Amino acid sequence: MPGSLEPLDLGVQIPYHFRCPISLELMRDPVIVGTGQTYDRSSIESWVATGNTTCPVTRLPLTDFTLIPNHTLRRLIQEWCVANRCYGVERIPTPKQPADPVIVRSLLNQAASESNTRHARLSALRRLRGLARDSEKNRSVISAFNAREVLIGILFSETNSGSPELNLESLAILSSFPLSESECLLISSDPDRITYLIALLCHSSIDVRVNSASLLENVVAGTRSPEHRAEISNHDEIFDRIVGILNLTYPRAMKVGIKALFALCLVKQHRHKAVEAGAVEALIDRLADFEKYDAERALATVELLCRIPEGCAAFASHALTVPLLVKIILKVSDRATEYATGALLSLCSAEERLQNEAVAVGVLTQLLLLVQSDCTERAKRKAQMLLKLLRDSWPEKTVRNSDDFACSDVVPF
16 A cells, blocks of 8 residues: 555554655565665665665665565564555555575576486576566576576577477577677677577467567667678568568567567668568558557658658558558657658658648648647658648648648748
């Protein structure tokens, strides 16, 4: 229950020793620090994360930052919550404890040792996967033991084995971690490793396909070498398979698919492969379904593809392209506004037919609102260029009589 609720609102006073000394709120996950004081885990972790090295109550130095769960106090708090349920107090849930570093190190050693049985190694990887899935905190603990390098080694060992469980479990864990530049290079510089990941994009398991796409996106985005990025995006079938993942009606597949497609489309010389793979249809069909940040990536990808003749022609031939872009201009974010306006500018510059279509579906009002908004300067410049481009397509009465036009910063050209 929120500790910020006042006692009078609840009709009950929260016992002083149930409150965290830092936040003064009811503790949900009480832990003991080296000085013997108890704090709520989130509060003391925030205290330490901001650079403090002393105990907030005693002011004594904290030489050991190990946090020990205070199970007794937590159970007493839960019992108090239950006893005061009639006052609207909800029982705090039993928190999941963060991964024990000693156990994590042991599991990594067990998974990495080829002298262990396949079953033992697989069991260790599955436990690590469960820990990594539980929380960001656990992933930080796992990363601290050079886990990514160990997992990369397991992932690409015995890739031709008839029993790939070890490889796939390692892939599942790796897909939840960001990779360093050196780790991306370790994968991107080896054609066999890239080929293996691309092969997994058509695996029978959707999870394996999505995990492989996630790791490939991580590698492409984290590789600084233009040559390596170009080599990856030039692989046969990579765009077809990424677009196939984007078309899956599965939230994580859509999220990973658009990230991977955007990363690959940053390589200019191979954008035509995305168009040939059906990326245009997939983007338009999925555009309304993306969440905010995925919608931004999708619109950025649309703008990138509109910069090549093949992409521009494909979007121009899709009946929903212009209406969707006009509709979405001001609905997602400043970045999305910029990308949508840039895509419309490319399309309307390429075909006069699309200028009339954009005006017919209300682009004039959207652009006039845009130039008066607090969006980015680049978005405003694109909007002003598009307004100039469309000036011959505006109905005469719209230009002369529009209230929108009268209050805008844009003057008749």
